[in-house]
Amino acid sequence: MQSIQEAHDTAPRTNALRTLVRRWMLSPSPTAPTCHVACQVRDYAVRLLEHLAFHAGPDAQAIAFDAAWVLGEHSLWGTHGATPNISRALQAYERLAMSGNASAHARLGFLYGSPVVHSLFGVPDDPARAVAHYAAAAKQGERHATLALAHRSLHGLGVRESCMRALHLYEHEAHSTYTQSQAVVGGRMPSYTKWPVHLLEQWEQRTRQMPHLLHLPPKSGIFWRYQRHHMVPKILEEHPRLVYDAEFRHELLQILEADPSEDLEQYLFLALALYHGSMVYQSESIAAVPRDFARSAELARLVVHHYWPVDLAQAPSKTLNEHDLSVVAEAAELLGMQYLRGEGVTKDEHRAALWFERSRRAYGEYGLGLLDLYGLAGHVRDPDAAQTHFANRTFITSAYPSARLEVAKYGLARGNFTLAREGLDTPLLSFGDHWYAVYPRVEQPYIEGLVAAEDLRHGNATCGVATRKFKEAAERGDWADPIYHRGTAAYARNDIPTALLAFALAAEQGMSSAQENVAYLLESRTPLALRFWAQSAVQKGEGALHMCDAQLASGSRQASIDCFGHLARRGIRVAYWRLGWLYETSLPPDFALAKRNYDSAMQDGPHTETLYAFLVYLRLGMRVVWHAARHCDPWLLWAFATA
Incomplete structure (x- = not known):
């Protein structure tokens, strides 16, 4: 996590002077910090929590459960200036989950199922175990677990893909959100909108x-x-x-x-x-x-x-x-x-x-x-x-x-x-x-x-239309646990590890903005980042496509091809169109491969793309004929026709 913080701090920004001052103010001291009285008090409090959580007698079970939850949250987030301790968090949540606590089951589902936790903290990637914990929590109506299980069911992540099951789960959570909203005359004040941080930074730059x-x-x-x-x-x-x-x-x-x-x-x-x-x-x-x-x-x-x-006068003045x-x-x-x-x-x-x-x-x-x-x-x-x-x-x-x-x-x-x-x-x-x-x-x-x-x-x-609407309603009503905004607040104060963890938790719920934020903070071109870009693109988030286009604009055509190829393998139809254009305009061009990508883009495509596809194929055919005539290569026409 420290390496991610350092990578973010050293990344070039649009304002060089602001970056320099920020780096100077936030850089660690050259001398190792010493633990003062506050650190000693914190460590003593952790030892007390461990004793209550794991060694309390049968007459103090309620206190033990509370202590296990506080210990787990402190260890997960690294509160009070501490470093996150995921192994201790797992022990605390496992202890609490034995009592059937839904929140503990949801946290365990996240820790065992999130690729971010697996990559950064070495927690075993166990989708089956994650789904089991999510299912146990969702039965009790736990919000995070219900949304995570619905997202996995919708896209077949660790479970059998089932739009109808996702629809049922999203409808249940959306109904709960709607009920909370109607508790206030005129509707409850909605939570703040959720914009990806990279888009906000682009608007700031412009x-x-x-x-x-x-x-x-x-x-x-x-x-x-x-x-x-x-x-x-x-x-x-x-x-x-x-x-x-x-x-x-x-x-x-x-x-x-x-x-x-x-x-x-x-x-x-x-x-x-x-x-x-x-x-x-x-x-x-x-x-x-x-x-x-x-x-x-x-x-x-x-x-x-x-x-x-x-106030009570009837006549205007x-x-x-x-x-x-x-x-x-x-x-x-x-x-x-x-x-x-x-x-x-x-x-x-x-x-x-x-x-x-x-x-x-x-x-x-x-x-x-x-x-x-x-x-x-x-x-x-x-x-x-x-x-x-x-x-x-x-x-x-x-x-x-x-x-x-x-x-x-x-x-x-x-x-x-x-x-x-x-x-x-x-x-x-x-x-x-x-x-x-x-x-x-x-x-x-x-x-x-x-x-x-x-x-x-x-x-x-x-089914997909109704599912998307219920999903949207469920994601907006996050009054009880605004985890996404916890991430944006941490990002605003340059606490990148906490922001990444919060966004990863929201990404497990299937929130497209959070998935883009995780990818943005994880170095946009790494395999793990591409995985989150693709998850967002499946939900029609446009950040991944912009990122691939940015690589092309920077002069790295092959990197852009690899990027769009990764998205295409995830079933993103727009990526096939972009790949076809890249192969069509490359030097030398590969018209056969371009045509195959266009054909893949047309499969199960909407009828509204028929005219666009006709123009694309017409342009491609004209390029092939012109290229064959210019280079006296009749075999090119045969290869294109049989592609």
Whole structure:
């Protein structure tokens, strides 16, 4: 693990001065560090845990189990400044697993099944044993084990490949996630989006090189916010550093709050940023800021008091133009939602109803719909009346996701899948099959999965479609164990061993972003890294293809061919297209091998690729004819025809 840390620290970065300072500050002292009192106390605590875990009497079994778990976690992660001790972690988890503890079984499944642990720590690679532990934990509903077992079943990793079994496991976990989300009125706040770290570093590099252009992911929900608030593009264009500089974002928030201009839209922007935890979109990792519900409510109240100076006064104080009135109405809706959910303010359903009613002209229909849906603030529970409010809200702003989601949920509850599809049918809510999210709420992919499962029963969809949707919903609801974000936090503080271990744990669950992160940290061209690149590519992650293309751009054509060849052997159809092009354009060209790769790419390919394939074969045939005529080689035509 130390070698991986050193390799990451010595790798060239885009900013040479920053790299030099970072290396100087983080490099170890030339003298061996001495263990101070804290180390001695830590070692003594470990000995106490070992005694309690392995030598406690029958009357102290509960204490022994707790001690075994703490000892295992400390040994696995190397907490309190210690070095990870995997052998001791295995002993602790084995001791705890004997009692049937699901979490211990899940940890053992990871340690015996992860190729990262096998490669770095020498733990025997035992897929059968890993699957047995995962199965024991999944029977008790353990999240990590359920997702890991589903991922293995979907791709045939150590078990028989079975899409239906994976569908069942993913649906079970997605339903659990959906239930947790519905415990909060309006849906639980989603966890932050999960972007591969190498993509974030690429955006940082591009933003540094060309700060006048905004290099942000096109499907992160940012452009939806563009349509609603002019402040977002304005601030991003003036201050591109906020994309990658957390300290600058904090300073910018303070500067904007201290601005005496009393710009209503600016205060609304700050209130939304502090409420959603990001300057660009709800729970978006890019431009993320710490959530502060209390300060968000203060800023929203500051905006609405320009129109309603007292909370309970009914008459507006002054006339505003249409734009300012729209801003005030949205701030009123935000304030009503915070009162309804008790976020930053004392929960007060009647005050929430007041602000929803006041914002009704522009935005409040959604909040009033929630009051009717749940029977709050003296409203009679009336789902039909709630749907009228939601329909009015989507009519005012067709891109408003929460109202459309409620329409879809209503249709699903009534068994009306046509209505459910209509609620989900909008381009701004189309996730695709990648790890990014336009709208990060977990309910969206779960409902899409149920609709796809219903279509599957009638033969109108494939198992893979429903499985991907349930998988997406299950991965988003990681509130109890945000292991991926534990990895990103460790990576941000340059703790590469901890980051790698956390990403490896998330990769075992089948998370594409985590698989790309593991490959990125393991030296991109090593066999183990290529294995993780391929796993991500199977799930349509694009990082592996970019990595192979980068090798070609650096002048290493053979390395690029080897890279795409590894992906092709894993069944990545796009890799066959790239391989064919590389053989077609190499010096000397190998047209027969190029044709074989194109043929492999066409096998079981979608009908939408027919025109593309025709153009590719036409181009290849023209190259063959031209090459044969130029070199007077008729045998080339015969070899190509028989390939």
